[in-house]
Amino acid sequence: MLTLHQAGLASIPALAPISGELHPGELLAIVGPNGAGKSTLLSMLSGYRRCEQGTVQLDGRLLDEWEITALASRRALVAQQEPVGFDWRVEELVCLGSNPDKALIAELLDDLNLVPLAKRSVLSLSGGERQRVMIARGACQLLSRRSKTARDGGLLLLDEPTSALDIGQQQRLMRQLRTWATQHHMAIVCVLHDLNLAATYADGVWLLHQGQRIAYGKPHHVLTPERIADVYGAEFQATTSHKASPPLLALAR
Amino acid sequence: MVSLTACRQRTMRPMGRTPRVLIGLTLALLLALAWGAASGALGLSPWALLSGNTDTLSTQVWWQLRLPRLLLGVAVGAMLAGSGAAMQGLFRNPLADPTLLGLASGAGLFVALWIVIFQDSAVNSLYGQFAAGFLGALSVCVIVFGLAKRQGGSAAVMTLLLAGLAINTLAGAGGGVLAFIASDEQLRQLSLWGMGTLTHALWRTTAIALVLISLALWMLMRSASELDLLQLGETTAHAAGLDAKRLKRRIVVATSLGVGLCVALTGVIGFLGLLVPHCLRLWLGPGHRLLLPASMLGGALLLVVADTLARTLGAPAEIPVGLLTSLLGGPYFLYLLMRRSPSC
Numbered sequence: 001m002l003t004l005h006q007a008g009l010a011s012i013p014a015l016a017p018i019s020g021e022l023h024p025g026e027l028l029a030i031v032g033p034n035g036a037g038k039s040t041l042l043s044m045l046s047g048y049r050r051c052e053q054g055t056v057q058l059d060g061r062l063l064d065e066w067e068i069t070a071l072a073s074r075r076a077l078v079a080q081q082e083p084v085g086f087d088w089r090v091e092e093l094v095c096l097g098s099n100p101d102k103a104l105i106a107e108l109l110d111d112l113n114l115v116p117l118a119k120r121s122v123l124s125l126s127g128g129e130r131q132r133v134m135i136a137r138g139a140c141q142l143l144s145r146r147s148k149t150a151r152d153g154g155l156l157l158l159d160e161p162t163s164a165l166d167i168g169q170q171q172r173l174m175r176q177l178r179t180w181a182t183q184h185h186m187a188i189v190c191v192l193h194d195l196n197l198a199a200t201y202a203d204g205v206w207l208l209h210q211g212q213r214i215a216y217g218k219p220h221h222v223l224t225p226e227r228i229a230d231v232y233g234a235e236f237q238a239t240t241s242h243k244a245s246p247p248l249l250a251l252a253r
Numbered sequence: 254m255v256s257l258t259a260c261r262q263r264t265m266r267p268m269g270r271t272p273r274v275l276i277g278l279t280l281a282l283l284l285a286l287a288w289g290a291a292s293g294a295l296g297l298s299p300w301a302l303l304s305g306n307t308d309t310l311s312t313q314v315w316w317q318l319r320l321p322r323l324l325l326g327v328a329v330g331a332m333l334a335g336s337g338a339a340m341q342g343l344f345r346n347p348l349a350d351p352t353l354l355g356l357a358s359g360a361g362l363f364v365a366l367w368i369v370i371f372q373d374s375a376v377n378s379l380y381g382q383f384a385a386g387f388l389g390a391l392s393v394c395v396i397v398f399g400l401a402k403r404q405g406g407s408a409a410v411m412t413l414l415l416a417g418l419a420i421n422t423l424a425g426a427g428g429g430v431l432a433f434i435a436s437d438e439q440l441r442q443l444s445l446w447g448m449g450t451l452t453h454a455l456w457r458t459t460a461i462a463l464v465l466i467s468l469a470l471w472m473l474m475r476s477a478s479e480l481d482l483l484q485l486g487e488t489t490a491h492a493a494g495l496d497a498k499r500l501k502r503r504i505v506v507a508t509s510l511g512v513g514l515c516v517a518l519t520g521v522i523g524f525l526g527l528l529v530p531h532c533l534r535l536w537l538g539p540g541h542r543l544l545l546p547a548s549m550l551g552g553a554l555l556l557v558v559a560d561t562l563a564r565t566l567g568a569p570a571e572i573p574v575g576l577l578t579s580l581l582g583g584p585y586f587l588y589l590l591m592r593r594s595p596s597c
Contacts, residue, residue, distance in 0.1 A: 082486030134489075
């Protein structure tokens with residue numbers, strides 16, 4: 001559904017040309033050190049930054065050619081946390097940008113453990129709670145604006161969705177993303193910092209470094225301890241990298 | 254395209270309160286108008302007029318002075334509070350307001366300049382003053398926007414307020430210089446106009462104000478659901494189908510037009526744009542589909558009441574209504590600042 005052909009950005013922050021494809025039901029993780037260009041890539045995939053070289057296509061159509069409201073029913077973006085100015089209630093915020101029925105709101109709030117917070121003001125929430133509200137809103141936009149004829153659930157782009165979550169919530173969220181991907185045939189792109197999460201839950205990983213995609217493919221191919229140590233400049237003590245299980249990395253003291 | 258309307262109405266705080274709140278505010282406004290129509294130096298009521306129990310002079314005073322003044326109060330109050338609500342939504346900050354950001358004083362400076370430069374020439378017409386006010390407000394808008402854009406994020410709020418402060422100071426100094434070089438006749442005109450008062454309401458001006466302000470208010474109303482979307486932040490809102498540039502342009506033009514016009518007609522009437530939307534938001538929540546029309550009605554209500562008080566409290570003398578609203582709004586603003594967390 002999402003096709004990149006030599007897509008890149010020439011102006012700062014630059015991004016070397018990338019080609020690739022993402023299909024409905026897949027979860028792609030974009031990883032890389034700080035300043036590698038992950039958020040820039042995500043904003044190019046969402047169409048906010050126009051690609052300056054090559055093409056990005058959604059459903060076989062160039063992103064530029066989409067009408068902005070039509071595009072909004074096919075892809076949603078959950079950006080990194082931006083401050084919320086006013087005291088929206090959780091259930092109000094979740095509907096911003098879409099027209100959901102009550103059942104869908106209830107389902108999404110339940111998916112992200114937000115039911116007890118539904119009537120609360122978002123200003124009173126913790127960072128992690130607010131993050132989950134914004135993710136629910138993104139999913140809500142896609143699912144409620146989905147046309148009857150659509151064969152898949154659209155494209156959900158998430159910029160560091162786990163950055164404020166505790167480890168339990170991280171697991172619940174990643175599992176939920178997998179569920180959405182299978183259940184609604186959604187294609188999901190996540191910028192992630194936690195390589196273990198990427199290795200455990202993603203179907204594919206793109207590793208960015210200094211504005212270039214230096215490796216991509218299955219997690220256990222991309223996230224090898226040697227490459228990670230090299231790219232991140234980090235040292236690991238013991239790693240498991242059986243072919244069967246996802247590679248897990250533990251920092252050396 | 255999926256309509257945003259349905260969603261907003263379904264999830265509006267207490268269900269189905271939208272029309273009731275607006276009807277209540279409209280009724281309150283009508284009551285205030287009736288009160289304003291009946292009180293004043295000539296204590297004659299609309300009922301007496303209708304039944305014909307008055308002399309022609311009083312009738313004329315009522316039709317030619319009091320009625321246009323009431324209507325101008327409605328238009329200016331609605332515009333100031335409506336544009337306050339829209340700017341707060343646009344900057345995603347409850348402290349944005351046409352007075353605080355310097356829009357009103359910028360417009361004021363341009364109008365004063367116009368009065369001083371063209372006072373004796375044939376071009377000195379009301380339309381010229383309107384145009385000057387619009388231009389002044391628009392230039393300040395552009396400056397303030399440029400600054401906010403360059404700073405971005407949470408630093409923008411502080412920059413906005415400081416920019417407003419600088420513009421207000423600058424406009425104040427400019428006004429001082431103008432007063433210094435103005436002739437006696439110009440000075441009289443300047444000071445009459447500058448205090449923020451509805452005294453000069455005439456049918457001719459009021460009619461123009463009603464038309465142009467309705468246009469500006471309509472432009473703001475059309476932006477309500479888009480303003481809601483913008484609260485998600487610009488990138489997310491873009492991905493949710495919002496053309497933020499078009500929205501900004503529309504709101505900047507509408508507020509500059511409306512506020513510039515208000516200032517050209519009545520001088521600077523402060524704090525209405527801050528006070529009214531803020532109080533209503535506490536009550537009704539931040540959804541602009543309800544907040545915008547409620548602010549317009551609330552602003553009209555507050556200004557009609559304040560102006561009636563200004564006319565009657567010290568009768569036969571008259572307190573400038575701008576003084577009254579600032580006396581109300583100043584302390585409220587301090588209270589807002591005290592309540593806000595240090596990070597903002």
